[in-house]
Amino acid sequence: MILIVVSGLAAAIWINDYQKQSALTKFNQQQTEKLAIAASGMTDMLQDWQQRFADMAAVNAEDPVAYGWPEASLACVLAAIPSAPTTDACIPVSFGTINSLRQAEKQGMSDFAVMQPNTPQAHILLTKRLEASRFLVLTLQTTELENKLRERYLSIGSGSLALQQGAQNWLTLFQQGDNTVQDSSPIYTQTLSGAYWRLAFWPADRVAKSAAWPALIILIIIVCILCWLVATRFSTLRPKKQVQTGARPRPVEYVENEVNIDHTPTPTAIRVATPKVSKTESVDRVRPVDIKPVIFKTYDIRGIVGTQLSEPIMRVLGLAIGTEAQHQEQTRIIVGRDGRLSSESFSDALIEGLLASGCDVTDIGAVPTPLVYFASQHMRTHCGVVVTGSHNPQGYNGLKIVINDKTLSGEAIQGIYQRIQQSRLYSGEGQLRQADVIGSYIEQVKQVVPLSRPLKVGVDCGNGIAGKVVPKLLTALGCDVHELFCNVDGHFPNHHPNPAQPQNMQDISKLVRDKHLDIGLAFDGDGDRLGVVNGEGEIIWPDRLLMLFASDILQRHKGSTIVYDVKSTGLLEQVITKAGGKAMMCPSGHSLIRAEMLKHDAKLAGELSGHIFFADNWYGFDDALFAACRLLALIADDPQRRGATEIFAAQPQRFNTPEILIDLDTAECRRFMTQFTQNAQFDGAEVITIDGVRVNFDKGWGLVRASNTVPGLTLRFEAETEEDLEQIKQQFIQQMLQVKPNLSLNF
Template sequence: MSAPQTQSARPEAVEEKDVHVSRSMFRAYDIRGVLGKTLNADVARLIGRAIGSEMASRGLSTIAVGRDGRLSGPSLSAALIEGLRASGAHVTDIGAAPTPVLYFATHHLELGSGVMVTGSHNPPDYNGFKIVLGGETLAEDAIQKLYTRIVEKDFTSGAGMLEKRDLSQDYIERIAGDVRLHRPLKIVIDCGNGIPGAIAPQLFERIGADVVPLFCEVDGNFPNHHPDPSDLHNLEDLILTVKQIKADLGIAFDGDGDRLGVVTPAGEVIFPDRTLMLFAQDVLSRNPGATIIYDVKCTGKLAPVIEAAGGTPLMWRTGHSLIKGKMRETGSALAGEMSGHFFFKERWYGFDDGLYAGARLLEILSGDAQQRMPQEVFESLPNSVSTPELKIELAEGEHYKFIERFQKEAKFEGAHINTIDGVRADWPDGWGLVRASNTTPVLVLRFDAENMEALKRVQNVFRAQLLTINPKLKLPF
């Protein structure tokens, strides 16, 4: 580990340029843009100025910065750090690392704040920023406030110091000190050429797994498939390899490592809401009565599993920052999202971490009290007939307007309606959801029911209501 290096900061260089910063980049959970269109080094520098100035207003002075494996990462990260230091923030640069390692750095080094330069699971020409200040993951109004600072040039000035540290080994050792397999399991790890590939094979070997790596070479072009395990097409190579080598499990990570995908030995994809059932049962065995949070896209089978295990289920809005905020508010021990984000507060720090979640899953499967094989454990979970996430693309901003009308005008006879995030209609034998994505201009839909007949009925009701609002919608079901 290198010692802190003090370098001169240059706040005046920023104000000399008149840089256009697009409001569209400032989203509900993070900031993201397209290289050469809305995002470049000058924009990243200004974002650094805004974050550093917001830190100063909150009495914060230290922050960690990391970046994923995208080709634009080094230049954007360097510019962001310049901006942070020009506003007086002292920066610890952890270099290229998965997002959970950046979150870990904020706790392990007691910095409290961090910025991850990541495009997550978006195409190669995207990049963005996930921001934690004083332990709070910025969302919604707090992110808009950064945009306002940039527009109004409301910046503090200073000369922050820079320290470079590699925390990969600290992260691996922290997990290995907590999670151990009860018996060796053979696993295939598909990193889709994202940054998790830099540490995932070593981490899982360290906790006692027999690892077969797949696409673990970090390559920001993503030459094999997109690093997004929520899209079933991206799991085809993993499914094939798991079946070919007769592995006990297949796991996949997204581009920055905060999401987990799971494939059984039979090649079945386990949706994250069912994986959360296993995690909930495990956590509740040691923490009876704990609150378990899940997002509006999760199966109706989940809440009864949580209750049967002695827990308190709580449905909340989709989005990693919104879920983390609700966890802090409620003291929740565990949370999960249908997209594959899992948040362990028990034995961990409460941030979303696909790598740690994968380790906890292996611990559960290797230590099953009835000594069942992983396939049997998954088969024991309640199942339903469900769709993956379905998407309808609309023009920028139109998806929000659509949901506003849908909430007012749609009619769902005999259903329990939840509008915390879009519209979710629950009947005794199934449910449907339509919500506006906060990351791209799309409507997100999901349907889940006891059987195919009930699923079709729920879809028909939603189809009629959707087309009543907009007859031109191209429905994906």
């Protein structure tokens, strides 16, 4: 009777929550319909602007307000397109202005765009071509426009709505609603024809669960206790028998297999479990889950928490990964996780799936990604999986996978998806162990990279998982460590943990300057990418680190291959060749570089994003912690006692840009790159197409490629002088606009 009452109460609460959720879903659908109406209204407004501007003659430039433009702040006629930004024209001319003028030259009128957004100088620019190669330009105030948009079009009762402009990223011009729901991608976007703008909508997150659930849970616990007491009482009246359960095995203590740096194992205390696998590729007890193919990326598995990734999905991924490992005759897997809010529960679900496939799992807990790679070599499991969102925004998470000492990428990642789709999964019961490898890692790094003198080092971990290890490691090496954001916090409250972006390096630069430190180090969210600033707080990009590391390694390994990616400086080839090595350029991507490194037995590899691989006296995986220690050792051992600033100043240098991102959806990126590769013309230059289009000129180079980690195009430029750099940029701008005239290229 009690169970019936409890079941009825639970059903009533569930129905109530379901009704609330249905109401919220219906409300969000209504909001989306409102957005379609808002987009239509804004399109009508833009078309009205276009028509009024098309009818406006050059003589009206003297008095645009009288012509009927109350929001106008300035209008004038330009006799030609300026060759570079200037303040000497009738309006301030930026690169964005030049792009608009070029677009107007090609199609008669440019798309609307806000110049200098989110500043007191913000204005809307309208540009059209006149006769005799002249141009009429008009600037509109944004304040009255903002009021009109909020009043007429951007009306919303819940969720968050924004008018955004596409540039290097989507930049929010005006926003209304709850911006705390904007952690993930918007569920609705509508591009506005005739402008570099879109509407983006994020719905209300979720419905609050009924407050009756806690009371129900307490009642269920009481009922369970009563049932147990009754069962215990009756069990004394009948013969006892042993019961064998199929529950998940409890962790057992794990004794490490100590392995020397030369990979020669010492006598082992580890018990190698025999496979507990039924080699029939089916698992009847797997509950169907909706797994989106979009999460299977080029280098890893990655998606948005809650919509693309969940605990049930992680369990099925564990089944598939465990099956693939056993297909390659591997039965033991290391599992670690980063400090994101969802990583612990995702790790538990992943482990459950791996065990259910028949693999034995060693859980090493919350550690940087390189420590999972280290453990897979140190314990000789040859397999490891990391639950990590890497440097992606807070709402993301994913998996990095190593099977049989190979980092999965490309077709291998897609193979995991195919296994799931075709239900080709093993069934078994694995053994779960737990281990702490942080101490072993630190001791081995100390043996390989001793420092000859102490250094004053600034460390910014961006609240990522590297903060759990880096301060301990550098202190153990004898450094005077000054910490920034080394407490692990999955909210990332201070800045995004991505040292590839200059804005994320500002804090460490300031710390180094203020404290007069020798060097500053920054790490990404999972600790496999390194950022560096010298003693003056200047950013040292990773391709310059590779130049220093290559020169050092090639002193001891003449003729060795050094691998680097297409985004890296052209000076690398010169430095490597001069030092007696073989320079090899390859596509970007840590797993692709790792594969090339193994193929050519390279002693060093790296890419501009900060992944650096050492195989001269380390294991050959990307390890930002070890790379930082190698850098500190080179500075400490410098025979001239130079600091980091002097050491890097002695390197050959060129003018270059950081990595530039042009936001574009994935399908559009593919179409653009196909057309650009086929149609772009760079006379007299060397064109390399191993990853996008890299064009080598006599005095520099430029690159455009489709990013494999975020939707968009990535670009980078380098030249001997600033003038050469600007000329190369302009050549790329012209060629890219011929393929897609409405691209926003503000670089």
